[in-house]
Amino acid sequence: MSEVEQSAYKYIALTGNVTVQLVVNLNKLHKQSEMTEIGKPNILITGTPGAGKSYLCQRLAEQLKFTWLDCSKIAKEKNFIEEYDEEYDCPILDEDKLMDYLEPLMTKGGNIVEYHGCDFFPERWFHAVFVVTCPNKTLYDRLKERNYNEKKLTSNIQCEIFGTILEEARESYKSGIVYELKGETKADGERSLKTVRNWYSMWKRK
Numbered sequence: 001m002s003e004v005e006q007s008a009y010k011y012i013a014l015t016g017n018v019t020v021q022l023v024v025n026l027n028k029l030h031k032q033s034e035m036t037e038i039g040k041p042n043i044l045i046t047g048t049p050g051a052g053k054s055y056l057c058q059r060l061a062e063q064l065k066f067t068w069l070d071c072s073k074i075a076k077e078k079n080f081i082e083e084y085d086e087e088y089d090c091p092i093l094d095e096d097k098l099m100d101y102l103e104p105l106m107t108k109g110g111n112i113v114e115y116h117g118c119d120f121f122p123e124r125w126f127h128a129v130f131v132v133t134c135p136n137k138t139l140y141d142r143l144k145e146r147n148y149n150e151k152k153l154t155s156n157i158q159c160e161i162f163g164t165i166l167e168e169a170r171e172s173y174k175s176g177i178v179y180e181l182k183g184e185t186k187a188d189g190e191r192s193l194k195t196v197r198n199w200y201s202m203w204k205r206k
């Protein structure tokens with residue numbers, strides 16, 4: 001607490017002055033929003049591939065006027081790739097390069113970050129973490145449509161069965177900021193959008 005705040009609190013204790021209390025509270029709020037330069041939070045949308053992250057991110061970015069940062073897409077475009085995993089037919093992310101690229105953007109706030117993992121991001125970046133989940137049957141059909149090879153398909157389905165990403169999110173972030181969203185049907189999608197919009201409204205009122 002700063003010296004000014006200390007003396008303000010002493011003054012409140014002595015006089016019970018409500019106006020000063022209000023000014024102190026507003027000051028605190030201002031400090032919270034200084035975490036990001038433009039006063040918007042950063043949101044992480046994670047989950048198994050195919051669960052419905054992009055579906056949600058695209059709509060959220062439009063509705064909330066946030067910037068959608070799809071990490072897999074960025075990594076491909078900027079070549080933040082360490083090597084290629086032939087067995088699983090997928091590129092291996094260079095996490096450090098991605099972090100360096102994202103850091104200044106995260107400082108500005110107002111980002112929706114999408115990635116199928118979440119344990120390597122700095123915890124301080126995110127004000128909320130939403131994990132999109134999807135029943136195995138639907139997920140299987142979606143991944144089959146993407147022509148995933150058998151090994152990649154099986155490992156992703158297992159990841160969903162064991163709730164790996166949800167567990168990873170709960171282990172990496174404070175439990176109060178981690179939420180699960182369903183990504184199977186359009187109705188799920190609408191509910192999930194509403195949940196995030198409501199979260200954002202609450203955050204703004206804090």
Ligand SMILES: Nc1ncnc2c1ncn2[C@@H]1O[C@H](COP(=O)(O)OP(=O)(O)O)[C@@H](O)[C@H]1O
Pocket residue numbers: 047048049050051052053054055056142182183184185186187188189190
């Ligand atoms: N809530 C939903 N309702 C209906 N279809 C969905 C929903 N979420 C995703 N899909 C569909 O499932 C497929 C995979 O979704 P996508 O958002 O690309 O997954 P991810 O980004 O998690 O890999 C897409 O064809 C998408 O249109």
